[in-house]
Amino acid sequence: xEKGTFAAGCFWGIEAAFQRxxxxxxxxxxxxxxxxxxxxxxxxxxxxxxxxEVVQITFDPSRATYDQLLDVFWTIHDPTTLNRQGPDVGTQxxxxxxxxxxxxxxxxxxxxxxxxxxxxxxxxxxVVPASTFWRAEEYHQKYLEKLGRFACGH
Numbered sequence: 448x449e450k451g452t453f454a455a456g457c458f459w460g461i462e463a464a465f466q467r468x469x470x471x472x473x474x475x476x477x478x479x480x481x482x483x484x485x486x487x488x489x490x491x492x493x494x495x496x497x498x499x500e501v502v503q504i505t506f507d508p509s510r511a512t513y514d515q516l517l518d519v520f521w522t523i524h525d526p527t528t529l530n531r532q533g534p535d536v537g538t539q540x541x542x543x544x545x546x547x548x549x550x551x552x553x554x555x556x557x558x559x560x561x562x563x564x565x566x567x568x569x570x571x572x573x574v575v576p577a578s579t580f581w582r583a584e585e586y587h588q589k590y591l592e593k594l595g596r597f598a599c600g601h
Contacts, residue, residue, distance in 0.1 A: 448472065448505055448506065448507060448508075449505070449506055449508050449513070449547070450503060450504065450505055450506075450547050450577075451503070451504045451506060451513060451516050451547070451551070452479060452501050452502070452503045452504070452544075452545035452547070452577050452580060453465075453501060453502055453504070453516070453520050453543070453544055453545070454479070454480070454499035454500060454501045454540075454541055454542060454543040454544075454545070455520060455523055455524035455526075455532065455542055456500070456524050456532025456533065456535055456540045456542075457500060457532065457535055457540065458476035458477075458500040458501060458502050458583070458587070459476070459587070460523065461476075461500075461501075461502045461523060461524070462474045462476050462502045462589065464519060464523045465502055465504050465516070465519065466589075468506075468511050468515065468516070468519060469510055469511060470506050470507045470508075470509075470510025470511025470515075471504055471505075471506045471511055471516075472505045472506060472507055473504070473505040474502055474503070474504055474505075474589070475502070475503050475580075475582055475583075475588060476500070476501070476502050476503075476582075476583045476587050476588060477500075477501055477502075477503060477580050477581050477582045477583045478491050478496075478498035478499070478500065478501065478539075478580075478581045478583060479498060479499055479501045479503075479545055479577070479578055479579065479580050479581065480497060480498055480499045480501075480543065480545065480575065480578060481496040481497035481498030481499075482496060482497050483496040483497075483498070484579075484581075485581060486498055486581055487584065488583060488584055488587065491539050492537075492539065494537040494538055494539060496539075497538065498539055498581070499538065499539055499540070499541050499543050500539050500540065500583075501543075501545065501580070503580050504516065513550075513551055513554050514554055514558065517544070517554060517555060517558040518558070520544065520558075521558070521562040521565070524542060525542075526542040526562070526566065526570045526571065526572040527566050527567075527568040527569060527570055527571060528542075528571070529541070529571045541571075541573065542570075542571060542572040542573070543572060543573040543574075543575060544559075544572060544573070544574045544575070545575060545576070545577040545578070546574065546575070546576060546577060547577045552574065552576075555574045556574055559572060559574060
């Protein structure tokens with residue numbers, strides 16, 4: 448099993464998209480890339496902790512490749528908007544790939560370059576090493592699933 452961690456705006460919709468991929472065994476939403484230990488949602492929402500809202504995925508690479516996860520990542524958000532996704536604004540909504548090993552870094556950078564051909568503006572997605580993943584509060588986990596929804600706004 449491997450882990451993948453992605454930031455693409457509000458974590459509820461990101462989690463719902465990745466949950467539908469065969470080979471994704473578990474998802475958890477949380478915070479990564481900031482400077483405050485054990486941040487809470489209220490802390491991250493201040494836009495002062497440096498954390499991004501992320502989904503951390505546990506996947507079976509024999510059933511879902513990292514490259515497949517990256518392909519989904521590029522389709523579920525706008526990677527050309529800096530610190531913004533739709534109406535959500537702030538560094539916590541930035542586009543980022545947190546890689547867990549050198550192979551993931553290589554694949555993420557190659558995928559980024561390939562994806563650029565599909566966007567009219569430059570991609571601003573960060574490709575950075577994974578740091579401490581802080582699991583979000585339980586009410587955020589599988590939030591849309593709890594509401595019987597498949598995506599934000601649907």
